[in-house]
Amino acid sequence: MSNLFPLGIATGDAFCNRVEQRRILQDNMLHSRHTLIVMTRRYGKSSLLAQTFDDTAQAYDHHVMEKLSLLTVYDVDSVIRVILNSIGKLAGKMLPKHEMAAHALKQFFQRMHPEWSIGIDGPRVRLSAKPRAIEMLTEAILDIDRLAMEKGFTLTLAMDEFQQIAMLDKKDALAIEAAIREAAQNTKHLCLIFTGSSRAMLTLMFEDQSRPFFHLCEKITLDRIAEDEYALFLNKAAMGQWHQQLTDAAMSAVMQCTRRHPYYMNALCACLWRYEQPPTASEVQSEWLRICEQEGMRIAKDIAALKPNQRAVLQSLALNPIQSPYSQAYLSRINLSNGSMQRVIPFLLDHDLIYVDESKHYRLIDPCLEQYLVSLSI
Numbered sequence: 001m002s003n004l005f006p007l008g009i010a011t012g013d014a015f016c017n018r019v020e021q022r023r024i025l026q027d028n029m030l031h032s033r034h035t036l037i038v039m040t041r042r043y044g045k046s047s048l049l050a051q052t053f054d055d056t057a058q059a060y061d062h063h064v065m066e067k068l069s070l071l072t073v074y075d076v077d078s079v080i081r082v083i084l085n086s087i088g089k090l091a092g093k094m095l096p097k098h099e100m101a102a103h104a105l106k107q108f109f110q111r112m113h114p115e116w117s118i119g120i121d122g123p124r125v126r127l128s129a130k131p132r133a134i135e136m137l138t139e140a141i142l143d144i145d146r147l148a149m150e151k152g153f154t155l156t157l158a159m160d161e162f163q164q165i166a167m168l169d170k171k172d173a174l175a176i177e178a179a180i181r182e183a184a185q186n187t188k189h190l191c192l193i194f195t196g197s198s199r200a201m202l203t204l205m206f207e208d209q210s211r212p213f214f215h216l217c218e219k220i221t222l223d224r225i226a227e228d229e230y231a232l233f234l235n236k237a238a239m240g241q242w243h244q245q246l247t248d249a250a251m252s253a254v255m256q257c258t259r260r261h262p263y264y265m266n267a268l269c270a271c272l273w274r275y276e277q278p279p280t281a282s283e284v285q286s287e288w289l290r291i292c293e294q295e296g297m298r299i300a301k302d303i304a305a306l307k308p309n310q311r312a313v314l315q316s317l318a319l320n321p322i323q324s325p326y327s328q329a330y331l332s333r334i335n336l337s338n339g340s341m342q343r344v345i346p347f348l349l350d351h352d353l354i355y356v357d358e359s360k361h362y363r364l365i366d367p368c369l370e371q372y373l374v375s376l377s378i
Contacts, residue, residue: 003269006230007263011054014264016233017225018048025052028218029156030063036206036335037195039222040352040365042263045195047160048222048243056156063154076134079165083137086157087144094151134179136372141183141190148189158193160238163201164337174212178203181212187347190239192217200350217349223358224260227337234269253284259367267291272363288371309336313344314364317354318373321363 025048031325053065068086076129105315132366148155164172184192196218205245206213234254235245246254254272258264271287272279279287303311311315313325316334324330325345345362348354355365364370 005266005273007266008046008269009050010044010266011051015047016230017053018044018051018222021048021117021220021222022052022055024218024220025049025193026056026331027066029056029193030154032061032154032187032189034192034217034218035194036202036219037193037222038199038202039195040199040282040355041197042261043222044262045222046160049160049195053156054154054202060154061089062152063156064090064148065156065158066090067158067160069160070164073164073168075168076176080133080136084140087140090144090157091147094136094147094153094155129230131335134175137176137179138183140179141188141192145183145190153189155172155190156193156330158195160195161197162194163196163198164335166201166205175333177212179314181216184216185356199352219299222347225262227260230265237269237273239276242361243274244278246278247281249281250284253281253288257284257288257367257371259363259370261365261367264291264367272311292368292371299366299369299372303372309340309344309349312336313348314353314369315373315377317362318364319377321357323360323362327363 006014025035025037027033029052037048049067053067056063056065058128066086066089067114068082070079070082073082073135144155165175165176170177179315180192184190193204193212194206205211206217206219208214231251234251238244238246254268257266260314268284268288268291271291272284275283303314306314312334315323317325322330326338326341331341336344345354352365353369354362357363364373
């Protein structure tokens with residue numbers, strides 16, 4: 001049953017909850033409401049997209065979806081190539097074979113020299129653009145929307161690692177954003193989904209009033225899955241594996257060690273579900289320490305890259321999560337000025353090192369990093 005806890009994309013029986021987010025996302029997809037998904041790294045955004053895509057594909061025959069990654073883009077032309085390639089894939093999925101001729105495509109993609117082929121994964125459409133032809137992005141998005149209207153489809157195009165746009169030359173980045181915005185605000189049959197691995201950069205791109213994407217999207221924020229929902233999921237898996245539920249002590253140990261971080265929950269449970277019998281609380285803790293030891297080199301490297309004040313606050317929060325990091329009592333305890341703390345806390349938040357939990361306490365995002373810093377204080 002270890003396949004219930006993949007370290008990569010989780011779908012089907014391996015997907016835990018996110019019922020409300022899946023409902024909202026699917027509704028946005030079907031009604032062409034552009035959506036921004038904001039979440040910490042390794043919280044399962046790819047799994048959420050994959051599961052929602054699967055749900056939608058099973059329920060709606062005339063909804064076509066495609067996902068692209070902008071992780072490797074490095075200039076305007078590379079961005080255009082990646083997006084046009086995915087738009088071509090959407091076109092290939094909508095057009096039946098008897099219409100997959102160049103003359104049938106040219107009426108929709110007149111300036112992009114469409115070419116079609118059929119490979120092992122189905123029809124493909126290749127669109128070409130002149131170098132630095134940013135306006136082609138606007139045209140291609142509007143053209144695929146027009147094609148969807150004529151063929152009776154609705155479409156979703158998910159753009160992952162979208163923050164990479166902001167890392168290009170500022171003038172180029174704003175031009176790309178403006179081109180996509182111009183098209184997106186006029187689409188009727190296409191939903192654009194934007195995701196990425198940097199909450200801070202995506203927030204700046206979509207919530208800064210001076211940027212093109214301001215007020216373009218509905219925002220979905222993913223927090224940690226609730227403890228009772230995880231408990232139901234884990235006990236169902238335990239019944240399937242051992243015909244009995246986890247003990248309260250073992251369940252509590254799993255929650256305490258992983259802090260309900262989705263990646264580490266799967267990493268720990270993948271190990272535990274190899275046991276022939278349900279693990280004890282002691283065995284849960286032993287497996288957790290082994291995982292943290294494996295992560296030690298990465299964690300040490302991350303800590304070494306921080307400034308002394310940043311490390312001091314991280315270690316303090318690992319030992320004692322707090323609601324008021326700017327209080328005079330707390331500042332005195334860690335020997336830091338208010339001005340320094342005003343710089344440190346935003347930095348740690350922006351770099352996904354800390355978050356504010358349900359009880360409004362500032363605490364570390366990465367439970368392995370927390371374990372490491374606590375161990376240094378013993």
